[in-house]
Amino acid sequence: MSYRWTTKNLDDLEQFYYTEVEPALQADGLDSATERPTYTWMVEHGFSGFIKALRRDHGLTPTEFYDRIDVGTTEAEDEYWGIEHDLVRNLLSSYIDELLNRRGHPETTVYPLRSRLKKYVQVYAEVNETADFVAPLRDEAERPAEIDRALAVFDILNEVLGTPASKFKYLEDTRRFYKHLIRSGHALYNPLAEMEKRFGWDRPEWDNPALTRDQIQALYAAAETPEERFIVVGLAGWGIRPSELCALHTRQLVLAPVDDDHPYIRFTDGERKNGPGTVSLLAGLDNLKARIDALADDSEWNGYLFPSSTATAGHLTTGTLRRWFADIAVRADVTVAGSAPTPKLCRRFWYSLYGEVVRDLAEQFEPIAADQGSTSADVVLSNYLSEAERRSHRRAAMDSTLSTLFVEG
Structure with missing residues (x-):
């Protein structure tokens, strides 16, 4: 996949190193705490543009950059x-x-x-x-x-x-x-x-574009295989990160819960950026079950939903998933702000949609709030509905919306 290196400042490149380069190092069995990637390794793993951007746009050698962000050192x-x-x-x-x-x-x-x-x-x-x-x-x-x-x-x-x-x-x-x-x-x-x-600084307007519902539908329609459709569902229908989708394992799936109305993914320590938690599966269950059934026919299957026999971790790398997603976006002719979308824009779509659902839910309770003499629907939602009831309303609304997006033409 190609990256728009000219738009990245040094902070962006630092974040890119930690989110893309370092996980790739670790996937190759290298100790990122003590080892720095060689030029050859960077080229072989598709990061040559990173090196060029350092030199062309920031006047830094890779060593100077690694010194700047203090990687590959073991000092106390x-x-x-x-x-x-x-x-x-x-x-x-x-x-x-x-x-x-x-x-x-x-x-x-x-x-x-x-x-x-x-x-x-x-x-x-x-x-x-x-x-x-x-x-x-x-x-x-x-x-x-x-x-x-x-x-x-x-x-x-x-x-x-x-x-x-x-x-x-x-x-x-x-x-x-x-x-x-x-x-x-x-x-x-x-x-x-x-x-x-x-x-006299003005707080910067953070540029956080998201995909639209029509674009999500276009991506799903452009997916040519069950595997590609599963990628779109996982990213946009569940709102999980590309790295989480790549490493998704059957042991994390709770498909017949006794403690919940919806199946969910259970993340434990170390499996998710923001710690342990659950993600409800409000869409794409048919895709998920079909994926499991297809993989289960392989007697050597390791349980990952995106298994890989070549990757050290045993599952697909985020770099490969990004390339597959880019191919889908090209076929769908989907762009955001004039550029090809990245998988993280699917996550932003999910959160944007969730925000719409929460606002719509509050509006639905405005008449009840007025009848009760409450100042806003938030009071009704917070004080008169249990967390389980509020969650049920949110899920129902999300379920209704998401179910219209992942339909094969």
Whole structure:
């Protein structure tokens, strides 16, 4: 599959490394904590454009980029920060540890955040001639001076970061860390509380296009095999991530639940970006059952819904799924904002549709709210319906809508 490298800034490339390159390394049995991909490996796995984009658009060699995001190293966490202050290093490291282990955030989300925090604290130490930004946070009288010290850091970041989105990522990540310090009793205030106003920054309009219902129908109609139709159903009908669909296994499927009205997928620790949970199967059950029946005829089937005899993990890689999805989109003549859609736009479609369902449901309860003298339908939904009842209404509405999308012509 081809990527639009010219549209990607360094933050985009960093995120791409963690979400695409690193999983591919691991699938090949390489230790991404200690090994960096070679040029030959990148070319063989379809990432040559990544290397070219680094050099052409950002003037970086691969080594310089890997140094920048601190991958392929095994240094201790407290040595990672590159500052001379034990307490500050410990607080930073414990925050990262909490995100990873207590809150269960994935490495692909936490490590880019960690990289931005490192940049912030190193610039802070350089411009303020001290790495200790914690002590002033314990003294309310220090608030004006500390805001100025933080402002001096963002004076530099404002110059070196290219896009409004990059600046807000740094601001929001560091601001969350300060909030963590307040919650944990190490700070009385947040010096970044209104930092964007000091620079006159407008919050960037995040570009999150989604596919339409007609486009989802077109994709499903253009799918030529049961396998391709199953891809469209899994991405757009269930709203799961490409990586989750690739790794979907029969052990995760609860098709005859005693604790629910709908079959669902059960994700356990490590199987999903946002931790354990369930996803209701409100569409495509026939596709799913047909897929299982077809695979069950193979005596060596390993239980994955997209098995692979060549991939180390035993299942299809996200790169291959993206290529298949791209082929479907070409046949369907579907584009979004002038470009070929990616699988994640199916997930955005699902969430966009879910938002519509929730809003429509609230409107349906407006007359009841008026009869009860309630200020809004939200009051009725929250106070007079159980969570199970609210969930049942949402599912019924989603089921009704999704059932019209995955129909073979």
